[in-house]
Structure formats: structure tokens, C-alpha cells
Amino acid sequence: MVRVRIEYNRTDCIGAWACVSLGPNDFAMNYDESKADLIEGQNPKPGLQVKELEVDEERLQQIKFAAQSCPPQVIKITNIETGEVLVNWEKPHK
Numbered sequence: 001m002v003r004v005r006i007e008y009n010r011t012d013c014i015g016a017w018a019c020v021s022l023g024p025n026d027f028a029m030n031y032d033e034s035k036a037d038l039i040e041g042q043n044p045k046p047g048l049q050v051k052e053l054e055v056d057e058e059r060l061q062q063i064k065f066a067a068q069s070c071p072p073q074v075i076k077i078t079n080i081e082t083g084e085v086l087v088n089w090e091k092p093h094k
């Protein structure tokens with residue numbers, strides 16, 4: 001098991017749904033706003049959603065695939081224990 005942090009720059013989401021398709025445990029569609037929502041994510045500031053969770057290898061791969069599939073690359077995945085950035089975002093939340 002590994003603890004990871006998911007950071008999602010919702011402001012720059014273009015509603016491509018790739019993350020929802022590949023990571024349905026963590027991303028859900030918000031049809032009203034045409035953006036994804038990070039399931040059970042915190043909202044530390046407007047347009048940023050964050051959550052930390054402990055995952056097994058299978059779930060970790062699912063989360064990484066979801067983040068890597070995002071066309072504008074607005075999802076960052078970090079291993080909390082080591083600090084290693086597993087998937088970096090192209091567009092960090094400002």
C-alpha cells in the first residue's frame with residue numbers, strides 16, 4: 001500500500017472525460033459545468049481539488065493512467081511517503 005496525493009487543477013479542465021473513464025473511483029462527471037470532479041476531494045482554494053488516500057498497486061495504476069490520460073495535464077499525483085512526483089501536471093493550479 002502507498003499513500004498518494006491527487007491534486008487537480010479543475011480551473012483548466014476542458015471536460016474531455018478521459019480521467020472519468022479510466023479512473024472512475026476518483027473522478028466523476030459534472031454535467032452542469034462540463035468538468036470532472038475529484039470524488040471526495042477537498043477544496044483548499046477555488047479551482048483546486050485535492051485528496052490523499054492509501055492505495056494498492058492496482059488502484060495506483062488506475063490513478064496514474066487517469067492522470068496521464070488528461071489532455072491538458074491538470075492532474076498531479078505524488079507519493080506522499082517519498083515525495084516522488086508520479087505524474088506531473090503541465091498546468092499547475094495558480
Ligand code: SF4
Binds near residue numbers: 015069071
Ligand atoms: S481528463 Fe483532464 S480535461 Fe478531461 S475531464 Fe479529466 S481533468 Fe478534465
